[in-house]
Amino acid sequence: MLYFKRWQTILIWLAVALSVLYAAPNVLPQSWLSSMPSWAPSRPMTLGLDLQGGSHILLQVDRNDLIHERLTAARDDVRRILRDAKVGYTGLALSGNAVQVRVRDEAQREAARTALAELEQPISSGLFGTGSVREFSVTEQEPGLFRIAMTDEGLDYRLSNAVTQSIEVIGRRVNELGTTEPIIQRQGLDRVLVQVPGLEDPQRLKDILGQTAKLTFQMVDMSVSPQEVIANGGRAPAGTTLMYSIDNPPVPYVIEDRVIVSGENLVDAQPGFDQRTNEPIVSFRFDTRGATRFGQATQENVGRLFAIVLDGKVISAPQIREPILGGSGQISGNFTVQSANDLAVLLRAGALPATLTVVEERTVGPGLGQDSIDAGIMASIIGSVLVIVFMILAYGFLGVIADVALILNVVMIIAILSILGATLTLPGIAGIVLTVGMAVDSNVLIYERIREERRLGRSVLKSFDAGFERALATIVDSNLTTLIAALVLFLVGTGPVKGFAVTLAIGIGTTLFTAFTFTRWVVAFWLRRSKPTEVPKGFFRLVPEVTRIPFMKVRLQVFALSVLLSVASIALLFTVKPNFGIDFTGGTLIEVRAKDGTADTGEIRQKLLEAGIREVQVQGFGEASDALIRLGAAEDEATGNAMVAQAQQILSSDYDIRRTEVVGPTVSNELMWSAIIGVLVAMAGIMIYVWVRFEWQFAIGAIMSTINDVCLTLGFLVVTQIQVDLTTVAAMLTIVGYSLNDTVVIYDRVRENLRRFKKMPLGQLLDLSDNEMLARTVMTSVTTLLALLALYFFGGEVIRSFVASMIFGIVIGTLSSIFISAPALIFFNLRPTKGQLISEEEIRAGEARDLKTEAKQASAS
Incomplete structure (x- = not known):
């Protein structure tokens, strides 16, 4: 295990060099980066909205608005079709989610059915028009009464098209604001996600995205007074609509429904100033078709008012003093410079195909973003320093090697995030700090195993070799369980939670490299150069070298207490109830x-x-x-x-x-269910993995321990009334992974001792395994808690509840690994528990026989 070929050494140091190279742009000043050669990496990590400020907005297409628009178009098509077919009809109107029309003459029913079949013709869909859908279905409810309704596939098709068009329009609008690197993408069937980092005026973005921007030019009906229509309950004459202006107070107008020209005919819109009044205006220009129709309408209606209508509100209603034949004009109103510019942006970008509603919004100001960066950096530095100092005090020179590997671990995480273009969020920083604490676990496993092998009488060189070899399986098993939790977190999480999952998953991969491969190379190099006669020692030990604590004697009492607390926690969930945040309540x-x-x-x-x-x-x-x-x-x-x-x-x-x-209420319900499903899927995935790697008794014991941790953490959240939100779910899943990590480490030692001591009673064997792993368990918990405590006190208020849940969960997870998961093996009869206890001398004799057997096998090979 301690021998490396030349090509292996080259690859290890090549990975180290590339990591430093790709991580460097995150700390070097911009002036240095600009002067570096073109081939050199210059892309730093992308900071999330919570670190640099900006807006995260989730928009949903209004289905009812889209259905109404399509049915209105279908009604117009029915009118046209029946007129062309010379079929008399009556009662053409919208009825619920359908259009209804009655044929006057019984003899024309067949002609009407044949003519209306045009609406059932399939329309092309899919890539290159390879598919087709039927948008409407035509049914005859009773003789002569036809009903035209949208099909489910037709609605899905229109929704998908509306989202696609909305993404294009939103992209044009956001780009007009001059922002950098906006993210605009589809989410699900009817939603659009918009993320704009570094935006200083989030409300302006909401205002621009929230407007459909359907611009129309319509005539004002001057034959009827708006006051009369208002007095009549707002019921305008047929073919007209009562609308109000954007003035304060608003002015009522009776507007003809007929559209002269729409915004689709605009080719340009620019903000400017009126040369006479110096007031802000928006000048516009029509295409050829729009200019012709607008010129003809103004020629025929000189002296009348025409209305410029935006999203159902009258912007202005000037009088036509003379024909406007040039195809251009201006919109004036009570504009400010910014509102005129925003209107020009909307008109240039075009109208949205349907109304978009904000169902989720997360906005962070740039000031808070900078505070979050400062807090995250401070917490990371303090947490890292605490862990580094602790490792040196605990392991001496080996602690220094572990600290070098730890620093390289962080550098590699930053480099990979930079290469992937991943977004670093505040929970992502928490993931890095947590990795700092958990990465030490692999080194602790190796070093404690080295010390154990040395106590058994192996030489220094053999102790190091056996320590790395025997710790490998445990390291892989323990990290894979955490990786399963991180993957589930990534799949079911949203926004910052995904950032936490990404950094945690990357941290697991880099930990396996730095703690096992890089550390092993450094140790091998040191052994060849220094030829030490003893394993380096630290300045203190939290746990004595050999302990014989009878954990199994109190297993029933601890188990009963644990069950009682878990039941109480569940009862509190339904009585006191947690302090749910807006993620789950809306x-x-x-x-x-x-x-x-x-x-x-x-x-x-x-x-x-x-x-x-x-x-x-x-x-x-x-x-x-x-x-x-x-x-x-x-x-x-x-x-x-x-x-x-x-x-x-x-x-x-x-x-x-x-x-x-x-x-919004829709999103909060979805987040609640995704959180519940996420925890259940993570537990199921981990149970399957443990079952495959060990035996079914181990899997059930691991799940019992995990359920205990989840229940008690929920009880902690209820008692403390810490706010429960998406980051709390991230904490819960991380606790699941960490607890299983700890449990698997103990189970690995149990499995090893089962092969070594075939006649030892199970209770004694479990006590032996727990005691052998106690130093590692305590050391890992302390280093992780040091990192988390730094986050809690210095990471800022935003993630404090998240970290508090983690701290409690890790303490409970450590205890449950010893007192729940191990005793469960007795309960499920992994091995008969009765028999004669084996003395300390017999245990040592068995270990000595194992050493001799290994020595013979080594000499024979």
């Missing part, structure tokens, strides 16, 4: 910082209540100038978005909006 979270002085939570609450915003919770958060505001979930997404905008406007005069998270 609602709004707004973090603010007072511009001057201390945040007054009472004043904030009073202001919002006076504005009619109910279900308001305000609490201090982090520093005295910070406050966290939670608004209850609205009935629908549109109402919730309006409430958030109102709250932000009320607070903006005295407070900086640092972070906003909005989760």
